[in-house]
Amino acid sequence: MQLTRRAIVAATLLSFGAGLSFGAGAAAARPMKPAEEFFTLPYDGVMPGCDDWFTLQEIAGRLGESEAFFFSSPLRITEFSAIRQTGFRTNGADFIPRRYCTARARFNDERERVLKYNIIERGGLAGFGRGVEWCVVGLDHYHAYAPDCEAAGP
Structure with missing residues (x-):
């Protein structure tokens, strides 16, 4: 009985986690997106130089x-x-x-x-x-x- 409960819990967690996109494997598989694209405000992409x-x-x-x-x-x-x-x-x-x-x-x-x-x-x-x-x-x-x-x- 104890083994069956564990198996059901494990299967439920695995099926739930399969639909989510988090974890090390999913993070490595996603395309790299520059941080500037996360901003909602306009960004001109120009950073001041070291001699600014x-x-x-x-x-x-x-x-x-x-x-x-x-x-x-x-x-x-x-x-x-x-x-x-x-x-x-x-x-x-x-x-x-x-x-x-x-x-x-x-x-x-x-x-x-x-x-x-x-x-x-x-x-x-x-x-x-x-x-x-x-x-x-x-x-x-x-x-x-x-x-x-x-x-x-x-």
């Missing part, structure tokens, strides 16, 4: 504010150089587009530090606009992107 002035100014401003507010530090970025892209959509087409970048940042203490950042399409507040995540090697006070800001890269 607005992105760099946002990083400089937010870093200066956080250093002053949380650490009572006067550190500010004064200049960017050696800006280059290290990856684009490295997570695959199914994920929200991300551009990974690195640069040298000169600070007001006359030191140069490595800046790693990524630009996220539709990563702004409530999915509007782009978002930016960044980390300065040696200034990751809470080790959010440890080790040495590697988690901010591709």
